[in-house]
Amino acid sequence: xxxxxxxxxxxxxxxxxxxxxxxxxxxxxxxxxxxxxxxxxxxxxxxxxxxxxxxxxxxxxxxxxxxxxxxxxxxxxxxxxxxxxxxxxxxxxxxxxxxxxxxxxxxxxxxxxxxxxxxxxxxxxxxxxxxxxxxxxxxxxxxxxxxxxxxxxxxxxxxxxxxxxxxxxxxxxxxxxxxxxxxxxxxxxxxxxxxxxxxxxxxxxxxxxxxxxxxxxxxxxxxxxxxxxxxxxxxxxxxxxxxxxxxxxxxxxxxxxxxxxxxxxxxxxxxxxxxxxxxxxxxxxxxxxxxxxxxxxxxxxxxxxxxxxxxxx
Amino acid sequence: xxxxxxxxxxxxxxxxxxxxxxxxxxxxxxxxxxxxxxxxxxxxxxxxxxxxxxxxxxxxxxxxxxxxxxxxxxxxxxxxxxxxxxxxxxxxxxxxxxxxxxxxxxxxxxxxxxxxxxxxxxxxxxxxxxxxxxxxxxxxxxxxxxxxxxxxxxxxxxxxxxxxxxxxxxxxxxxxxxxxxxxxxxxxxxxxxxxxxxxxxxxxxxxxxxxxxxxxxxxxxxxxxxxxxxxxxxxxxxxxxxxxxxxxxxxxxxxxxxxxxxxxxxxxxxxxxxxxxxxxxxxxxxxxxxxxxxxxxxxxxxxxxxxxxxxxx
Numbered sequence: 319x320x321x322x323x324x325x326x327x328x329x330x331x332x333x334x335x336x337x338x339x340x341x342x343x344x345x346x347x348x349x350x351x352x353x354x355x356x357x358x359x360x361x362x363x364x365x366x367x368x369x370x371x372x373x374x375x376x377x378x379x380x381x382x383x384x385x386x387x388x389x390x391x392x393x394x395x396x397x398x399x400x401x402x403x404x405x406x407x408x409x410x411x412x413x414x415x416x417x418x419x420x421x422x423x424x425x426x427x428x429x430x431x432x433x434x435x436x437x438x439x440x441x442x443x444x445x446x447x448x449x450x451x452x453x454x455x456x457x458x459x460x461x462x463x464x465x466x467x468x469x470x471x472x473x474x475x476x477x478x479x480x481x482x483x484x485x486x487x488x489x490x491x492x493x494x495x496x497x498x499x500x501x502x503x504x505x506x507x508x509x510x511x512x513x514x515x516x517x518x519x520x521x522x523x524x525x526x527x528x529x530x531x532x533x534x535x536x537x538x539x540x541x542x543x544x545x546x547x548x549x550x551x552x553x554x555x556x557x558x559x560x561x562x563x564x565x566x567x568x569x570x571x572x573x574x575x576x577x578x579x580x581x582x583x584x585x586x587x588x589x590x591x592x593x594x595x596x597x598x599x600x601x602x603x604x605x606x607x608x609x610x611x612x613x614x615x616x617x618x619x620x621x622x623x624x625x626x627x628x629x630x631x
Numbered sequence: 632x633x634x635x636x637x638x639x640x641x642x643x644x645x646x647x648x649x650x651x652x653x654x655x656x657x658x659x660x661x662x663x664x665x666x667x668x669x670x671x672x673x674x675x676x677x678x679x680x681x682x683x684x685x686x687x688x689x690x691x692x693x694x695x696x697x698x699x700x701x702x703x704x705x706x707x708x709x710x711x712x713x714x715x716x717x718x719x720x721x722x723x724x725x726x727x728x729x730x731x732x733x734x735x736x737x738x739x740x741x742x743x744x745x746x747x748x749x750x751x752x753x754x755x756x757x758x759x760x761x762x763x764x765x766x767x768x769x770x771x772x773x774x775x776x777x778x779x780x781x782x783x784x785x786x787x788x789x790x791x792x793x794x795x796x797x798x799x800x801x802x803x804x805x806x807x808x809x810x811x812x813x814x815x816x817x818x819x820x821x822x823x824x825x826x827x828x829x830x831x832x833x834x835x836x837x838x839x840x841x842x843x844x845x846x847x848x849x850x851x852x853x854x855x856x857x858x859x860x861x862x863x864x865x866x867x868x869x870x871x872x873x874x875x876x877x878x879x880x881x882x883x884x885x886x887x888x889x890x891x892x893x894x895x896x897x898x899x900x901x902x903x904x905x906x907x908x909x910x911x912x913x914x915x916x917x918x919x920x921x922x923x924x925x926x927x928x929x930x931x932x933x934x935x936x937x938x939x940x941x942x943x944x
Binding site: 445461462463473506512526532533 | 840844
């Protein structure tokens with residue numbers, strides 16, 4: 319026994335010098351815990367006031383990936399006790415038809431969250447459609463009024479966009495201190511990078527946003543205690559970009575060719591995991607990091623909405 | 632003559648080694664130019680469609696400083712040809728009375744901008760009152776919907792808040808390139824720091840926001856090609872914080888004791904001008920830098936609003 323234990327500890331020591339040493343942030347596990355917590359909350363709410371949260375999803379067209387997302391959202395809702403509403407419209411529907419369904423859900427008291435699956439067909443104006451969703455039911459949190467309230471001190475948004483909310487939740491649950499830390503967000507999209515930067519800023523980090531016009535992005539990133547990468551470029555962030563011990567949240571999910579995979583490709587993040595995991599203190603894997611958090615946060619937003627509408631604490 | 636010219640050029644050479652070398656950004660002059668441009672635009676608009684822009688100001692109470700601001704705004708409006716509307720309400724007015732006047736101005740077609748002078752008396756809810764101003768007439772640009780549109784890619788705000796807009800205008804008029812540059816904003820208030828950061832970001836700078844929780848703010852600031860200081864702390868930014876050649880926009884206006892001044896105090900910025908002007912490439916003085924730009928931008932927003940409402944290009 320003694321010799322086995324000794325050889326196993328020396329193996330661990332060897333591996334820590336030349337291979338991964340960062341703690342892995344297990345998004346799959348955290349998302350599962352959150353879904354369980356949500357199921358408990360929903361059961362309590364149902365017992366107390368007889369209300370079940372409801373989420374409506376509007377899908378236009380028949381894109382395979384959108385259908386998969388919508389199906390997964392529906393399954394996730396059912397698993398925690400959220401009632402799903404679904405509208406499937408043909409690709410050639412008019413904007414008015416979509417707006418009509420939004421109006422119906424806006425006034426339906428059993429619906430607490432409304433989600434329009436993106437992308438919409440090209441003949442539709444995304445902005446018109448997204449702005450039609452009642453601000454009280456905009457569980458995606460993409461409405462500019464929501465974003466404005468997120469940016470402002472002393473104001474709170476109705477909903478925090480799901481993916482950035484998931485990033486913050488991972489940092490919190492892994493005990494990463496944010497206040498006073500340097501944070502770099504790579505990418506400035508309306509749905510991830512920009513709101514993530516606003517959230518870090520609201521949590522009192524010193525935030526810099528790196529984007530395609532940034533010169534020497536590696537120099538700024540190397541100053542960061544916290545990095546959120548959401549730019550959609552496979553393996554952009556190399557080991558040399560990372561400050562030793564930093565917390566790395568990788569939002570990217572990029573397919574790269576892989577002849578050894580049965581599908582011919584595999585998914586990698588915006589961060590070169592192999593290099594980064596040797597330098598970072600904590601890191602999310604891809605897949606299994608931020609990915610599972612997005613739907614969990616959508617469920618959380620829907621429950622939050624139902625609680626707010628029904629004044630249930 | 633030759634000897635005079637030679638002695639004056641050697642004086643200049645001497646002064647550039649041991650005293651100010653930064654180019655001074657003359658906000659007073661730029662504001663004057665802008666007011667002249669606005670007067671020309673207004674005259675054109677009046678000739679073409681018979682419309683004169685109108686700005687309504689609501690003042691509650693009798694604070695001396697607020698009265699001075701409102702009087703200055705009125706004078707500035709008159710000088711360029713904007714029609715002024717003014718409501719003075721007693722300190723003990725109700726929120727409803729203020730809201731009633733806002734509603735009247737919202738529906739008055741001769742009013743293109745509405746401004747509620749802050750601070751409001753303590754018994755009023757600022758948020759309720761500011762949110763009541765029609766988004767199309769919110770020339771202050773403080774509405775969260777406006778801020779959200781400012782933050783989002785692919786969206787434009789109805790109005791850019793006046794002081795940050797003035798900062799950007801000074802950078803533009805002095806030929807400071809923004810795209811791809813490092814910018815640091817010191818301070819994150821809803822009315823200056825935060826929207827200034829969003830504007831620099833929209834102009835493709837790489838932006839970092841420094842605030843009270845930031846550790847070693849001098850290190851980050853020293854990386855910046857552009858600094859906007861809007862924190863309200865006299866002489867916070869020292870020469871050692873500044874990258875040689877950087878453009879410095881100082882929004883602070885802080886009174887400091889000065890027994891030699893007849894008033895017993897003088898006004899200084901957030902930047903230690905004496906030190907910074909030796910290192911920076913361009914710098915705004917205090918007073919005479921950003922200060923005069925705020926009212927000029929308010930006039931610009933009012934004209935912009937009238938042009939938009941009347942579809943005049």
